[in-house]
Amino acid sequence: MLKNYFVIAWRSLLRNKVYTAINITGLAVGLCCCLLITLYIREELSYDRYHEHAPEIYRVLQSFRQPNKEAKLPPPAPEEYQVWGCAPVGPALQEYYPEVQHVTQFTSPNTFLLEHGDKRFQESNITFADSATFDIFSWKLLSGNPATALKELNGIVLTKSLAHKYFGEEEALGQVLRVDNSFQLTVTGVMEDIPANSHFSFDGFISMNTFRKFRPEIFGWWGYVDFYTYFRLPGGTDINKLEARIPDFVTRNVENGANGWYAMTFEPLSDAYLYSRAGRQPGVTGSLANVYIFGSVAVFILLIACINFMNLSTARSLERAKEVGVRKTVGALRSSLVSQFLTESVILSFISAVCALALALLVLPFVQELSGKTLGGSEALKHVLPWVLFAAGVIGLLAGCYPALVLSGFRPASVLKGKFKASTSGVLLRKGLVVVQFSLSIALMAGTAVVLSQLDHMQSHDLGFKQDQMLVIDYGGDSEVNKKIEAIKGALSRHPAVKAATASRAVPGNFFPNAHTVVEDPTGEMIAGGPSLYEIDFDFVPTYGIEMAAGRTYSRDFLVDSTQTMLLNEAAAKLYGYSNPADIIGKKFSQWGREGVVVGVVKDFHYQSLHRKVEPLALRLAPIESLNNITLKVEDGNFEKTIAELQAIWNTVVPQRPFLYTFLDQSFSRQYRADIQFTSIFSIFAGLTIFIACLGLFGLATYATEQRVKEIGIRKVLGASVAGIAGMLSSDFLRLVVVAMLIAVPASWWAMSRWLETFPYRVSLSWWMFALAGVLAIIIALVTVSVKAIRAARVSPVSSLRSE
Structure with a gap:
């Protein structure tokens, strides 16, 4: 059957x-x-789930706010937290919470010029990491000891792809890489490439002890932000009980933390990609x-x-x-x-x-x-x-x-x-x-x-700055370049296609730090804030076409500008209590060891994508060692010829550094990919x-039409036109x-x-x-129905009525 x-x-x-x-x-x-x-x-739901202990891994979210002089601040909203935080929270967690098995921290990505033999590349996605990294995350170490790979001073763990880039089929373990023409790193491990479904990705890890050697003081600063903190708990631990003890943890460890200027919470690793509302993420997030x-x-x-x-x-x-x-x-x-x-x-x-x-x-x-x-x-x-x-x-x-x-x-x-x-x-x-x-x-x-x-x-939204024909050269903050930055800018500016040149630490759409900044408010009291920071040179504002809302921009005509003045954007002026930008001109400030007065307020410009509101920003003249990029404003024309000639100039004046460039509009648009x-x-x-x-x-x-075939035949016999019959059949569907x-x-x-x-x-x-x-639906429906209706209307009535 x-x-x-x-x-x-x-x-x-x-x-x-x-x-x-x-x-x-x-x-x-x-x-x-x-x-x-x-x-x-x-795929979207699979992010970070491949780790063996994924349900037991959490990360620390931190909030840094302006203290309220009159009362304790309320708990931060979810979007007020950020993943990027301070270093001392990691060791303090492990000391305060006996439940915490392992804690690891990463810095934000760094740019290094790596050399081995005749191979030399600028790498921009290498971070410093703690030795407990492989105790928390399940990245497989292909060679090296996971217990010691990130403990050794001047040790680096490479991904398989990066190791192959420098050493080919040769064994990478124990090999030496020269960094920025100044120091050496020894390869202590080679790991598998970080899977694509990770909420962050790096090409290599340098031991945190190496970073500690360069800047030991920041590891005790609760206000210095440059670390991502992750920890692992034993299976079955109730995270809610740990979160309930956070106020006591903050009071015990953070100076004046009880007033709410510093706050933290815990977020499961599984929430990092799709569910997190925190700012300053270490990588991409989903929707x-x-x-x-x-x-x-x-x-x-x-x-x-x-x-x-x-x-x-x-x-x-x-x-x-x-x-x-x-x-x-x-x-x-x-x-x-x-x-x-x-x-x-x-x-x-x-x-x-x-x-x-x-x-x-x-x-x-x-x-x-x-x-x-x-x-x-x-x-x-x-x-x-x-x-x-x-x-x-x-x-x-x-x-x-x-x-x-x-x-x-x-x-x-x-x-x-x-x-x-x-x-x-x-x-x-x-x-x-x-x-x-x-x-x-x-x-x-x-x-x-x-x-x-x-x-x-x-x-197409007005970003508040010019991004067309802006060529950005990334030289990774090379100290030799910074020492003669004005001469290099001058050499590049002499090219007839270059209309202006500027150097800065960051450019719109790229990574930028925050800075603890104290500014005099309308009552004369000095209040603290943490605006974003752009470190720039004298030519940045005019080259990028950023308009002034009040005051003036930096000028070489004022000797004090390099050490005693600062620019803010309109959002920063509002942060410190000034709805009228002109009112903040001349007010005192203190920022990272520099004191002086605010001399200008730029109009808000979108230095991040339009997914975020324009946030408070301070623009300060950069110390020489802080610069990372040169931006050239070039005229529209034969870009291939211009770039080739600029590269020749670069190779002459900066022979030790590769010529790495992007066009600002293209790099900024990547945020909307x-x-x-x-x-x-x-x-x-x-x-x-x-x-x-x-x-x-x-x-x-x-x-x-099959139901009404005889009706159609009778109508045609009585003189109905093809158009009339097609219209009759189509009207019901419309x-x-x-x-x-x-x-x-x-x-x-x-x-x-x-x-x-x-x-x-x-x-x-x-x-x-x-x-x-x-309208499109009606047109589509009309065309679809008309094909059959017209065909039915054109059938001879003899054929449709022959059974009668």
């Missing part, structure tokens, strides 16, 4: 090739999209909102694919009605007919699943490149294969239930007499399903319009959703799309409003975004 079901099902599918192809295409594309989105979400959005899209696509299946199956009901009538007349039971039609449905579903897997395997490299994620590669598809087949079986059964019950329920007498009519409830169901399909499609189209508008808003990837993927899946919905509409149009639009617009407006709330600088929702989605 089962074999008979399969044979009849297979023959039926082959006999109706067009319907079969449409059904398989819709389900396959829907399953493929759902599968790819599942792999994406799986939980995007995960929910993609998850919703996957559900929408799968739902629409199932609806298509149901609509296309019931659209064939008239064609198969006589078959059912004959089979019932000769004794077929309804249960056997249900089994027969369910078998067809499941076969179609499994064929679609196989096609979906093949399609996913084909497009997976493109999706990985577009998303910037590995998604597990083809191996991930193998792991999810059983689940895909299971889902295909469930989808086949669920999607085939209604058509099977409808077809098997036909009365043979009525069907064989030609008196069969579709039930009103069935018509309403099919129309309702189309409304659901197009509601989802319109919502996704409106969402796409909003997402594209927001991305364009971020990329995740937004661009999200927009591209969202738009593609929204387009595929609309495509699948159109298949469903085509199925319903087919069903409707009404459904309008209903869908009335449902989708308020729902998508609410959803996208919530999404935009995650951006401090966001586009305003406009009516045209939703009107455009509705």
Whole structure:
């Protein structure tokens, strides 16, 4: 009997090739999209989970705020914490909490010029790390002893890729690397490359004892920020009990900590990538909102694919009605007919699943490149294969239930007499399903319009400085370069294409420190704050085209500027109590051993991406040893020729350092890479959703025209035109799309409003975004239905009425 079901099902599918192809295409594309989105979400949720002790690893979040002279500060909001903190918190944790097994700390990435033999490269992603690193994290050491690799003075652990870069196939352990032409590091270990699904990534670790040798004083400063602190607890430890003792920990260890200027909390490692709201992260972070959005899209696509299946199956009901009538007349039971039609449905579903897997395997490299994620590669598809087949079986059964019950329920007498009519409830169901399909499609189209508008808003927003034709040369703070920085700037400026040159520690979009800064407030009291810090030279403000809000910028005409003056931005002026920037001019300040007066306030400019509000910033003339970059403002023209000539000049005046450059607009735009990837993927899946919905509409149009074929013939005999008949057939479906639009617009407006709330600088929702989605849906529906309607209207009435 089962074999008979399969044979009849297979023959039926082959006999109706067009319907079969449409059904398989819709389900396959829907399953493929759902599968790819599942792999994406799986990758997002996998960050840092590969560590053996991941559930037992936490990190310290710290907050540094301006003390309140009158009362204790309330607990910080989640976004007031930052991951970047001070050094003494690590040893203090281990001393205060007996539950803490291991503590490790990293510094922020450093830039070094590494040399071995004739190989010399500038590395910008090497950090200092504690010896307990390998006791907490599960990075495999390929050579060396994990217990001692980061204990040795002047020891460095390289990743496998970095070791191969310098030593090739030669054994790296014990080899010596020269650093910045000044000291040497010995390779004490080689580790596997840090997996892509880590919330931070480094190319190498230098022992923290080496850093301690250079700057021992900062390891006791609670106000100096340059460390990320992680710790591991025994399994089953209640982290809430540890957090309850934090106030006592702060009181015991931090001077004046009881007034709330310093606060800390603990965050699970598993929350670091998707759930953390803290600032100054050590690496990339994901978006939980995007995960929910993609998850919703996957559900929408799968739902629409199932609806298509149901609509296309019931659209064939008239064609198969006589078959059912004959089979019932000769004794077929309804249960056997249900089994027969369910078998067809499941076969179609499994064929679609196989096609979906093949399609996913084909497009997976493109999706990985577009998303910037590995998604597990083809191996991930193998792991999810059983689940895909299971889902295909469930989808086949669920999607085939209604058509099977409808077809098997036909009365043979009525069907064989030609008196069969579709039930009103069935018509309403099919129309309702189309409304659901197009509601989802319109919502996704409106969402796409909003997402594209927001991305364009971020990329075109006035940043408050000039970023076009700005060439940034990163020389890693080389002391020899800094000693003759003015001469090097002069040599580069003499090139006819260079219009201006400046040197600085940081440039917009790159790493910057914070600085403990005390400024005189309107009452004359000196109050402390921790604004971001840009260390710059005299030419930075004019070269970058930053406008002044009050006062003046630095000038070589004032001898005191190099040691006794400071610039702030408008946000920093407000931080110290000045709503009018001009009022802070002449006020006293103290910062990192320098005292003087504020001489100018620059207008707020976006030195970070537009994902964050402009934060308080101090701009101070840099000591020579603090500079890292040279920025050249070059005129538009033959960039390749200009860069080649500038490189020749550089190699002459700075022979010891490679010429490493980026264009500021390109490097700054990298901050929006995740937004661009999200927009591209969202738009593609929204387009595929609309495509699948159109298949469903085509199925319903087919069903409707087959029901009304004799009516169409009579109308043509009575003189109706092709256009009139096509319009009559299309009008019913356009009404459904309008209903869908009335449902989708308020729902998508609410959803996208919530999404935009995650951006401090966001586009305003406009009516045209939703009107455009509705108009596009109507056009798409009209084109889809018209194809079938016009074809039906052009059929000769002789053919449609010959059975009468």
